[in-house]
Amino acid sequence: MSVNREIELKGTIRSEHLGRVKDLPAIKKRTVGRAKSKKLVTVYFDTPDHALRRLGLSLRVRKVGRAYVQCVKQAHKKLGGILVRTEWEGPVPSQDPAISVIEDKALRRQIRRVGVEHLQPVFRTDVQRSSRTLKFDDGSTASIDIDVGDILAGDVSEPIGEFELELETGAPERIFELASEIGKAVPFRLAALSKASRGYAILTGDGPQPQKYVKVKLAKDATVEQVLTELVQHCLDHLQANEAVALTTDDTEGVHQMRVALRRLRAALRLFKPYLPRDQYGWAITEAKWLTGELSAARAWDVFADEFVAPVARLYGEDQGFDALMAAAEQARQQGRQRARDAIGTERYTEFLLHLSAWLSSQAWRDQPVTERTTRLLDPIGDHCVKLLQKRDRNVRGQGRDIANLSETALHELRLAVKRLRYAVDFFESLYPKKQAKAYRRHLAGLQDGLGYLNDVAAADTLLRELALTGGDQAAPVWAHAGGLTVGWHRHAAIAAKDRLVEDMAAFLRAKPFWRGA
Known part of the structure; x- marks a missing residue:
């Protein structure tokens, strides 16, 4: 199972505007190769008391065509407005999680400690994704995924309409610059919640809650910058x-x-x-x-x-x-x-x-x-x-x-x-x-x-x-x-x-x- 440092920016767009994004000059002039479209069905797993969520982890198995891909994500600090996550991803034989294929021993222990036998499907997403590879003038590369679909938790569902810019190589600021170009042509809002966070919110019925300021703990050897x-x-x-x-x-x-x-x-x-x-x-x-x-x-x-x-x-x-x-x-x-x-x-x-x-x-x-x-x-x-x-x-x-x-x-x-x-x-x-x-x-x-x-x-x-x-x-x-x-x-x-x-x-x-x- 490979380990990636995922650097992404996500924007939510009204459904009537989503189709315009892929045709924007800002996207077309940077697109390399052909666009790809695929159906993604993703099931998220957790214990009945959501122990993985409390650990800051999300565990999912995604069906792509006839194959299954397992992914574990752990959120880290933001870089500017970009969410930086560590992601462990690899193929599995079926829709069921396979904890043994995770190469990171500490992560395996964390998941097993909550009780693998207690893991169960908690919600899923059904998405039609259109993807493009992008290359910028300075050589930085990224991808843009345009997702349309639904989050389903029990009898409740919410629509998904968003684009996601993910840096592959180079400078993170290129993503912001592209997002700014997109915003001048198609109105969008930066998404504060991932699909996983939205799924848990639907599942628990929790509405948005105000967040108070939490004091920063600075390192004593930190620089002014x-x-x-x-x-x-x-x-x-x-x-x-x-x-x-x-x-x-x-x-x-x-x-x-x-x-x-x-x-x-x-x-x-x-x-x-x-x-x-x-x-x-x-x-x-x-x-x-x-x-x-x-x-x-x-x-x-x-x-x-x-x-x-x-x-x-x-x-x-x-x-x-x-x-x-x-x-x-x-x-x-x-x-x-x-x-x-x-x-x-x-x-x-x-x-x-x-x-x-x-x-x-x-x-x-x-x-x-x-x-x-x-x-x-x-x-x-x-x-x-x-x-x-x-x-x-x-x-x-x-x-x-x-x-x-x-x-x-x-x-x-x-x-x-x-x-x-x-x-x-x-x-x-x-x-x-x-x-x-x-x-x-x-x-x-x-x-x-x-x-x-x-x-x-x-x-x-x-x-x-x-x-x-x-x-x-x-x-x-x-x-x-x-x-x-x-x-x-x-x-x-x-x-x-x-x-x-x-x-x-x-x-x-x-x-x-x-x-x-x-």
């Missing part, structure tokens, strides 16, 4: 992991987590700004800000409805116009969600993902004059993260010393400074003893929560004015009294919140930065 790549990729993964939630559900966490991913992405890029070409940095920040802006309305109305109006409505009951206020806020929230979904569905969003992923995989920041500053990209990260943390720590301390007397504008600026420091701490704290970082991070979290609440209180007036404008020429909306009660209640609560914030800042100013003496 390696950390830049890992942090930006991690933020991209976080962003894409929450797409489906934002697109297909009303779960408020989907949009919220996408915004968190974008804020962290901008923070990561800002950390390494001195080492990046100005035009590359400017493009990435501009596009991230655009997308953040398109998602912001949905998040603002989520917070207003759930965290501002709802608690006050429970206190005052139903006779103060709160039903009307909640209805108006819900309408604005739905409009915000639609705006977010529209943005995620645009060519601009897909191009943002492709362009940023190509930038990562090609290390495009190296395309600049070699200077003393740019050579620092190859320095160990430990030589730089202390300076990066110290700079942001000084900003917070300097802006926060007189926090009791700061204006709303100054508090907003302080909130942004605290966020930038918090993200930098999250990025780098794995390089330091956990206990040392914990107390410092706890102080930051308290500051961020308090400043965030004061910012939301300040924004509530603006949101109410927006609601009033949607009501036309009426003198006062029916929810005006409820709106006044809501803002008044939170302004009163903000007084106590400000007092706590002063105490939290005093505690932070006394705290010793965890990176000192490390």
Whole structure:
């Protein structure tokens, strides 16, 4: 059974557009030889409790003509936006799995440990595949498979309509460039889920779930360049992991987590700004800000409805116009969600993902004059993260010393400074003893929560004015009294919140930065 390192990019396309892909000039001019078409019936195996899935493995047997091919896949990190998997593939005599033919002893042991006797078919895919071999001007080669068919799990099925670009030799960025050319002619979305993942989702009935940010564990000997790549990729993964939630559900966490991913992405890029070409940095920040802006309305109305109006409505009951206020806020929230979904569905969003992923995989920041500053990209990260943390720590301390007397504008600026420091701490704290970082991070979290609440209180007036404008020429909306009660209640609560914030800042100013003496 052969072992391959599979580097692929997958795009989902509406069925009416699939036939156009193979005829695109971008495909035709790179096609080598004749196209091939074949029927593929693939059965996926697992235990009743899906033990292989929990190990990050997928086991399938595919019928191709009269032959059977067994494949085991193990997902690894992404390279840019390309999923990199290790794949073990080889012929087997029948539709049943044959674990003994797997040459990798460790993998055989993993599968046998879950109980080969418990393996059973869990779902299958029926696909008509059209394949072409591609050759690029620089000699890189790839294949494109266009799949049309169905995933079947029990009595439920879902259609498959996708293309898959797989690198065979050469530079991964060629795949991104081709995908970008395809996207200019045929709209598509980058697929976040494999066929196996989709099959399990159908089988279990699990809908998309929001994914929170998971902290990166950096290697102590990593270079500045390696950390830049890992942090930006991690933020991209976080962003894409929450797409489906934002697109297909009303779960408020989907949009919220996408915004968190974008804020962290901008923070990561800002950390390494001195080492990046100005035009590359400017493009990435501009596009991230655009997308953040398109998602912001949905998040603002989520917070207003759930965290501002709802608690006050429970206190005052139903006779103060709160039903009307909640209805108006819900309408604005739905409009915000639609705006977010529209943005995620645009060519601009897909191009943002492709362009940023190509930038990562090609290390495009190296395309600049070699200077003393740019050579620092190859320095160990430990030589730089202390300076990066110290700079942001000084900003917070300097802006926060007189926090009791700061204006709303100054508090907003302080909130942004605290966020930038918090993200930098999250990025780098794995390089330091956990206990040392914990107390410092706890102080930051308290500051961020308090400043965030004061910012939301300040924004509530603006949101109410927006609601009033949607009501036309009426003198006062029916929810005006409820709106006044809501803002008044939170302004009163903000007084106590400000007092706590002063105490939290005093505690932070006394705290010793965890990176000192490390």
